Amino acid sequence: MKNRYFAAGLLAGALLLGCSQQATTTENQASQNATAADVKDLGTLLDQYWEENAKLFPLNATTNGDNRYNDQLPNDQTAAFREQQRQYYQKYLDQLGQFDREKLSDNDRISYDIFKYDLQMSLEGLKLNTWMIPFQQFWGLPLSMAQYGAGESIQPFKTAQDYDNWLGRVRGFSVWADTAISNFRRGMQAGVVLPRPLVLKIIPQLEAQVKADPTQSDFYGPIRNLGKTGIAAADQQRITAAYRAAIQNELVPTYRKLGQFMKNEYLPKARTSTGIVSVPGGAGIYRYFVRYWTTTNKPEDEIYKTGLAEVKRIRGEMERVRQQVGYKGDLNAFFNYMRSDKRFTPYKTDAQVLDAFRGIQARITPNLPKLFGRTPKTPFEIRQTEEFREKSASAEYQPGTPDGSRPGIFYVPILDAKTFRTTSGMESLFLHEAIPGHHYQTSLQQENTDLPKFRRFAWYGAMGEGWALYTESLGKELGLYTDPYQYMGALGDEIHRAIRLVVDVGMHTKGMTREQAIKYMMDNEAIDLDGATAEIERYMAIPGQALSYKIGQLKIQELRRKYEQQLGAKFKIQDFHDELLKDGVMPLAVLEQKMDAWAAKQQ
Structure with missing residues (x-):
C-alpha cells in the first residue's frame, strides 16, 4: 500500500520514532497514578485511548475521516512531543495490566493482545535514535503536506471552515520544518544520516514546491476548485487571498529552506554506506524494524x-x-x-x-x-x-x-x-x-x-x-x-x-x-x-x-493449507477469506490463534 496515505501518518509512530528523555521516578509515579481511575470495561479504555490518539496525531485522524482536528499539525520533532508519547503509551499499558485476560470475551482477548503488542512496540521504538532522520524520499511530512494540500486527496475542502483549517496546518508546517532541520543537524553530528543517493532524490522533491507564481503551486489546487463549492463570494475572495499569501510567504520559503539545507549542508555529510547497520545503534534499529x-x-x-x-x-x-x-x-x-x-x-x-x-x-x-x-x-x-x-x-x-x-x-x-x-x-x-x-x-x-x-x-x-x-x-x-x-x-x-x-x-x-x-x-x-x-x-x-x-503471504498460505487438510469437505474458501478479513489486521501470531479457533468451530 501505505502510501501512506496512511503510511506517512502511520509511520510517524514507527519509522520516525525518536528516543525520549529518561523517565524520572516522579514521572513513573504519575503514570501509576493515572491508572487510579480503574476503568472496568476494556471497550471504554480502548475508546479513551482512541480519543486521545486523535488529538495527539491529528493527521491520522483526518486520514481516518475524523475531521475535528483538521487545522492542527503538532510539532512531532521535539523531545517534549516524544516524551508526551512515552507517557501516553505507558499510561495505557499500566491500565491494561488491570484486566484479567482470561475473563474477557473472545473478541476482547484479541483486542487485549493487539493493544498490548502495540503499546510495548511503541515504547520500545521511542528508545531509538531515528528521530535524527525526520523524513526521506519515500515517506515524510514534506511529501504528505503536498498530498493533503493539493485538494484532491485526504484533507477535505468543501466549506469555508475546511479551507481555513488547512491554513492552520500550513502555519504548523513552518515550525515543524525548523525543528526537523535541527534534528537533521543532530544526526549529522552523531553520524545518524541518510545515504547520499537518497538525499539526491529528496532535493528535487523539495525544489519542485518552490514556485514563483502561487497559481502554479500544487497547494493552489483547492482554489481551482473553489468555485464548485458553493462558498459565498466574499469568503471565496478572502480565501483566495489567504492561500496566495500562505503559498508565497510560508510554504515556498519553507520548502526553499528545506531544499537549500539538504543540498548545501546535509548532502556533504550524507553517508556513502548502504545499510542502516553503519549508523550508531544501527544493528538494534534494524532488529526492531x-x-x-x-x-x-x-x-x-x-x-x-x-x-x-x-x-x-x-x-x-x-x-x-x-x-x-x-x-x-x-x-x-x-x-x-x-x-x-x-x-x-x-x-x-x-x-x-x-x-x-x-x-x-x-x-x-x-x-x-x-x-x-x-x-x-x-x-x-x-x-x-x-x-x-x-x-x-x-x-x-x-x-x-x-x-x-x-x-x-x-x-x-x-x-x-x-x-x-x-x-x-x-x-x-x-x-x-x-x-x-x-x-x-x-x-x-x-x-x-x-x-x-x-x-x-x-x-x-x-x-x-x-x-x-x-x-x-x-x-x-x-x-x-x-x-x-x-x-x-x-x-x-x-x-x-x-x-x-x-x-x-x-x-x-x-x-x-x-x-x-x-x-x-x-x-x-x-x-x-x-x-x-x-x-x-x-x-x-x-x-x-x-x-x-512475503512473510505475511507465506503465513496466510500456510494457514489455508492447514485448514484445507483439517476440515476436508467442510473447508469453504469464502468462509476462510471472510474470517481472515472480518476482524481487521493484527500481528501474525494473534491472527493464527484467532483462525485456529475458527477452524475448531467448523469441525
Missing part, C-alpha cells in the same frame, strides 16, 4: 534464507513459462526481452493505461463471489498519481472513509504512457493494490463497527501486505492470467517480494551494497535499471518494511 514490520521474532538470517529458497522456487516456474511461450534464450535473456520489446508497450496515452486497469476490474467482478461472501460498501476509484510525486512513487492504494465520503483510490504513476509495460504485472498489481487486495481488506475492516476504533483503523504490514500479496495468487480463480505474459508478470511480482527478503537483510546486515542489490534484482526479474534503483533505494530508506509482504 524487522520485528515491527513482520510482527514476528524471526531471525534475520532465517528470513534471508527463506528469500533465497523462494527466489529459486519461483525461477523454476518462470522457466516453465519461458518454455511454454517458446522463447529460445535463457531466463535472463527472457527478462530482457520482456522489458525491452515494443510489443509490451502498446499504450499511447495516460487514459489508455487507466482504462486497461478498469478492464481488469471488469473481468474479475463476476468471479469475486466465488471467493468472498462479504464485499465492501466503500466506493472505489482508479486515478493517476499526482505529478508532484509520481517520479518517486509506486502504484499504491489510499483507503476511503467508512462513511463513503472519500472513496478508496488505486493510484497509478504514469511517467510516460508510451513506455508503460504490460509485462510489469498489471493484473497482479491490480489484485494487490486494489481488488480484492488492499481495498477489500482495509474497507471491510473500517466498515466493521463491532471493532474498537484502534482496530478499525489499524495497520500491520505483515498481515496487510501479506494479504495483498496472497490475493495475487487468486488471479486464475478470478479469470486472469490467461495470457502467459501476464502470468509471467505475476511471477515477477512474487519473485520481487522474495528478492526483497534477500536484499533488505543483505544490505542492512550482510554488507551488500546498493549496486550489488540492484544487480541481484535485475538478474532475477524483468525490471529495468530505473525501477530496480527506485526499489532498492526504498529499502534503504525504510529498513525492514519490504520484508512484511
